[in-house]
Amino acid sequence: HAQRLQGIESTIFATMSALAVRTGAVNLGQGFPDEDGPTSVIAQAESAMRAGRNQYPPGHGTPELLDAVIAHQRGCYGLELDRSQVVATTGATEAIAAAVLGLVDPGDEVVMLEPYYDSYDAVVQLAGGVRRGVTLRAPEYRLDVDVLAAAITSRTKLILLNTPHNPTGTVLTREELEAVARVAIEHDLVVVSDEVYEHLTFDDAAHLPIATLPGMFERTVTISSVGKTFSLTGWKVGWASGPAELVTAVEAAKNWLTYTSGSAFQPATAYALTHELDFPRRLAGELQAKRDRLCAGLATLDVDVHVPQGTYFVVTDVARYGWEDSLAFCRALPERAGVVAVPCQGFYDDAAEGAHKVRWTFCKKNEVIDEALQRLAEAD
Ligand code: PMP
Numbered sequence: 422h423a424q425r426l427q428g429i430e431s432t433i434f435a436t437m438s439a440l441a442v443r444t445g446a447v448n449l450g451q452g453f454p455d456e457d458g459p460t461s462v463i464a465q466a467e468s469a470m471r472a473g474r475n476q477y478p479p480g481h482g483t484p485e486l487l488d489a490v491i492a493h494q495r496g497c498y499g500l501e502l503d504r505s506q507v508v509a510t511t512g513a514t515e516a517i518a519a520a521v522l523g524l525v526d527p528g529d530e531v532v533m534l535e536p537y538y539d540s541y542d543a544v545v546q547l548a549g550g551v552r553r554g555v556t557l558r559a560p561e562y563r564l565d566v567d568v569l570a571a572a573i574t575s576r577t578k579l580i581l582l583n584t585p586h587n588p589t590g591t592v593l594t595r596e597e598l599e600a601v602a603r604v605a606i607e608h609d610l611v612v613v614s615d616e617v618y619e620h621l622t623f624d625d626a627a628h629l630p631i632a633t634l635p636g637m638f639e640r641t642v643t644i645s646s647v648g649k650t651f652s653l654t655g656w657k658v659g660w661a662s663g664p665a666e667l668v669t670a671v672e673a674a675k676n677w678l679t680y681t682s683g684s685a686f687q688p689a690t691a692y693a694l695t696h697e698l699d700f701p702r703r704l705a706g707e708l709q710a711k712r713d714r715l716c717a718g719l720a721t722l723d724v725d726v727h728v729p730q731g732t733y734f735v736v737t738d739v740a741r742y743g744w745e746d747s748l749a750f751c752r753a754l755p756e757r758a759g760v761v762a763v764p765c766q767g768f769y770d771d772a773a774e775g776a777h778k779v780r781w782t783f784c785k786k787n788e789v790i791d792e793a794l795q796r797l798a799e800a801d
């Protein structure tokens with residue numbers, strides 16, 4: 422294969438899900454819920470197909486979806502957008518890829534929170550960019566603003582932000598976001614903000630888009646998607662919003678990736694954003710209870726558990742469980758315990774920080790979580 426694919430030949434999520442299927446293990450690896458989102462939304466997709474929405478939709482996005490995203494950003498965050506400031510994508514994954522490909526030249530540096538979501542690292546490499554990690558360190562996984570500031574060089578082009586953060590569950594506070602904003606403004610950087618878990622926050626944590634801070638809208642591409650908010654991860658409808666010139670760059674790259682997708686899923690997603698926002702509110706409450714269930718169970722197993730404020734993942738440190746290497750731990754776990762989890766070491770450049778970190782998802786039925794915990798407790 423081409424040089425540009427060196428080291429990014431596969432995604433760890435596919436590898437671990439395949440391992441779960443092969444071994445019959447309980448899959449707490451890849452983050453997808455085992456219960457589908459609202460039936461009313463699924464019915465909208467079905468009727469859109471029956472009504473003939475089966476050919477290419479406009480590359481920019483169907484008008485219903487653009488308008489629903491505009492109304493969502495206004496209603497939830499007070500952000501004012503017009504249709505030129507939103508583009509529909511094939512999931513957040515394509516929005517991230519198109520933002521990086523559309524904004525990063527070879528040799529440009531991209532600062533990202535570490536542990537990073539695996540696609541960030543991959544698309545920066547595909548674009549010929551250089552990754553600079555800013556580590557959210559255990560046990561609290563907060564952003565160290567001095568480390569962020571020190572990561573900026575004359576080659577830095579953009580900051581790729583993710584809040585609520587996968588895998589740590591950190592929800593960046595207003596103060597942390599203000600610090601990111603100061604750095605971005607001082608160095609005239611673009612921020613690409615991946616907010617796919619925007620509605621999945623717990624306790625008193627609340628999501629705040631960095632685009633709402635003074636001076637930030639004009640330099641921020643905000644990304645989200647239907648998958649996590651509405652438990653419809655296979656639909657792959659996403660969107661990016663921001664000032665027209667940045668959105669145009671994202672769309673220019675997207676034109677040569679998929680150009681367009683999701684003809685019937687786009688109007689159904691518009692319906693979800695308009696009529697079903699109670700769903701993620703309810704989901705977040707259910708997930709909070711599942712978080713507590715999984716964290717309590719894991720805590721009895723002699724691993725260090727970090728309770729997340731958002732997303733549907735828990736990161737643990739398995740060093741005390743007798744393992745030095747999270748990849749080896751996760752490869753052995755199906756045999757040893759009949760459970761699959763995701764090793765985080767590939768999400769870190771800081772090898773010492775990443776070596777023992779393992780991620781578990783709790784977007785599963787209670788009986789599935791309980792079964793996994795029981796198997797882990799019975800394993801040696
Ligand atoms: N960003 C993060 C942080 C994610 O966890 C995921 C997985 N939902 C994505 C992006 C990809 O989203 P999508 O499925 O909409 O492509």
Ligand code: GLN
Pocket residue numbers: 432434435450451452453587
């Ligand atoms: N976002 C999900 C996760 O983090 C799914 C990842 C994927 O399938 N690429 O597990």
